[in-house]
Amino acid sequence: MELVFDHAVFLRKDWQLEADGRFLPGIHLVSGKIGAGKTTLSLMAAGLLSPDKGSVKRNDIHSVMLSMQFPEYHVTGSTISAEVRSWGLDPDIVLASAGLEGYGKKDPFRLSRGELKRLHLHCILSRDWDLLILDEPFSALDCREKKDVCQRIDQKTGGIVIICTHEQRFFPHVDVIWEIQCGTLVRTGELPHALTRWSHAPARIRKLVEKGIIPENISESDIMEASCWMHE
Amino acid sequence: MFRKVTIPALSIHPGRTAVIGPNGGGKTSLLRVLSGIALPQEGSITIDGVPPRQCEIGWVNEYPDRNMLFFSVKDEIASPLRFRNVPCSKADAIVTNLAEKAGIGHLLPRPVKDLSGGEKAIVALVTAVVSGPDVLVADEFDSHLDMETFEAAERLIAQSGASYSIQCTQNMNLAGSCDHIAFISGGKVQHYGTPGEVFKNLAGTCFYPFDWRIRNGTGL
Numbered sequence: 001m002e003l004v005f006d007h008a009v010f011l012r013k014d015w016q017l018e019a020d021g022r023f024l025p026g027i028h029l030v031s032g033k034i035g036a037g038k039t040t041l042s043l044m045a046a047g048l049l050s051p052d053k054g055s056v057k058r059n060d061i062h063s064v065m066l067s068m069q070f071p072e073y074h075v076t077g078s079t080i081s082a083e084v085r086s087w088g089l090d091p092d093i094v095l096a097s098a099g100l101e102g103y104g105k106k107d108p109f110r111l112s113r114g115e116l117k118r119l120h121l122h123c124i125l126s127r128d129w130d131l132l133i134l135d136e137p138f139s140a141l142d143c144r145e146k147k148d149v150c151q152r153i154d155q156k157t158g159g160i161v162i163i164c165t166h167e168q169r170f171f172p173h174v175d176v177i178w179e180i181q182c183g184t185l186v187r188t189g190e191l192p193h194a195l196t197r198w199s200h201a202p203a204r205i206r207k208l209v210e211k212g213i214i215p216e217n218i219s220e221s222d223i224m225e226a227s228c229w230m231h232e
Numbered sequence: 233m234f235r236k237v238t239i240p241a242l243s244i245h246p247g248r249t250a251v252i253g254p255n256g257g258g259k260t261s262l263l264r265v266l267s268g269i270a271l272p273q274e275g276s277i278t279i280d281g282v283p284p285r286q287c288e289i290g291w292v293n294e295y296p297d298r299n300m301l302f303f304s305v306k307d308e309i310a311s312p313l314r315f316r317n318v319p320c321s322k323a324d325a326i327v328t329n330l331a332e333k334a335g336i337g338h339l340l341p342r343p344v345k346d347l348s349g350g351e352k353a354i355v356a357l358v359t360a361v362v363s364g365p366d367v368l369v370a371d372e373f374d375s376h377l378d379m380e381t382f383e384a385a386e387r388l389i390a391q392s393g394a395s396y397s398i399q400c401t402q403n404m405n406l407a408g409s410c411d412h413i414a415f416i417s418g419g420k421v422q423h424y425g426t427p428g429e430v431f432k433n434l435a436g437t438c439f440y441p442f443d444w445r446i447r448n449g450t451g452l
Contacts, residue, residue, distance in 0.1 A: 031378075033350075033378045033380060033381065034349075034350025034351050034354065034378050034381050035339075035347070035348045035351045038348075039348055039349065069349040069376070070297070072295065112256045112259075112260055113260070113294050113295065113372075114254075114255025114256065115255050115256045117255075118255060136349065136375075136376065139349075139375035140255070140294070140372060140375060140402075142253070142255045142439075143404070143437075143438035143439055145255060147438060166378050166382075168379070168403070168405075169442050202379070203379065204442065204443065204446070227446045230446075
């Protein structure tokens with residue numbers, strides 16, 4: 001199973017994104033400035049956008065899901081229960097796991113954005129996907145939900161998970177870090193070695209690396225443990 | 233929202249206030265009535281003795297798309313000035329200056345529909361502060377920003393001149409740097425005070441700032 005960007009180039013009038021690389025099963029983190037092309041990369045990976053040059057190949061990938069940055073773009077049901085059913089899931093089970101029991105007959109747009117994001121992610125993460133692309137999965141979530149989403153992502157094994165995010169604190173255990181720099185997708189590397197080269201690293205991780213402390217990974221517990229070494 | 237938010241009494245001090253709390257706790261509802269977009273069903277809100285709808289308020293929606301009214305970024309940011317009949321040449325100069333400060337000068341000719349989510353969020357903030365509002369109310373736009381843009385946004389807010397800057401955020405390090413914090417949960421303001429006062433009540437929860445944990449050596 002692999003996702004291959006083969007010299008893929010997406011062109012716009014005053015902007016372009018070049019991607020050349022292989023995504024193998026595991027958890028991949030993509031970071032970059034706003035407008036760098038993370039969403040464009042996500043759309044190309046999901047097959048919703050074709051590159052102007054090169055190609056994107058999804059080898060031995062039979063199920064693909066893209067979670068868009070704004071959860072409202074996914075809503076098709078007029079009630080919360082209908083929305084859950086539109087994902088082929090049992091509303092009672094999903095609403096219980098999302099802490100939204102009793103809200104089934106409500107309009108999804110009456111939820112707060114954080115709740116809508118939570119509902120959406122619970123629907124997506126209730127199933128297994130060969131290729132799962134999460135565009136800013138943590139935006140709008142409170143810290144408890146971010147931790148829960150990290151745990152759920154950590155439990156996804158066997159498939160390719162790509163997370164595009166600006167999150168600074170909560171991460172699952174990541175296998176590979178990628179960055180978009182000056183319009184080009186760059187494979188920063190596998191963890192933990194990639195942390196010394198990660199130009200978009202959160203401030204806390206940057207401080208650790210500057211002091212010569214390389215966390216094992218970037219989950220909250222990894223960073224806390226590494227920070228304790230700094231105090232010793 | 234379909235749940236009740238009840239605030240028997242709350243006095244928010246001038247300066248920077250972070251509104252924090254779990255999803256669905258009532259943060260957005262509070263911001264909507266503070267901004268005058270919604271009215272409370274009971275009771276009243278005043279800002280220095282005046283109802284919100286009679287104040288100059290800059291508003292950043294939690295859904296950046298809902299802030300956008302015009303085709304191009306330049307027209308969007310200029311709109312609050314044009315509604316105030318600021319001469320075009322003066323409005324253009326203000327817009328260009330502020331956009332450059334925010335690091336989005338290159339976006340001015342772009343259609344807003346072509347922007348990324350993070351770009352829409354920073355455009356919404358610049359639009360909210362361009363006319364120098366007395367009150368800035370921002371609903372968690374910061375979760376869409378990279379660190380560099382976040383820092384530019386922080387400078388914009390600091391230089392906005394707003395007497396009250398009230399921002400919902402899930403960034404507890406940011407909340408810790410504000411003058412005051414309101415922690416809302418279950419439709420009630422559970423804690424209000426300085427960051428030290430509020431976070432003292434949240435020690436042991438994930439709402440306690442990560443950097444403070446490290447600093448205090450309190451562990452997880």
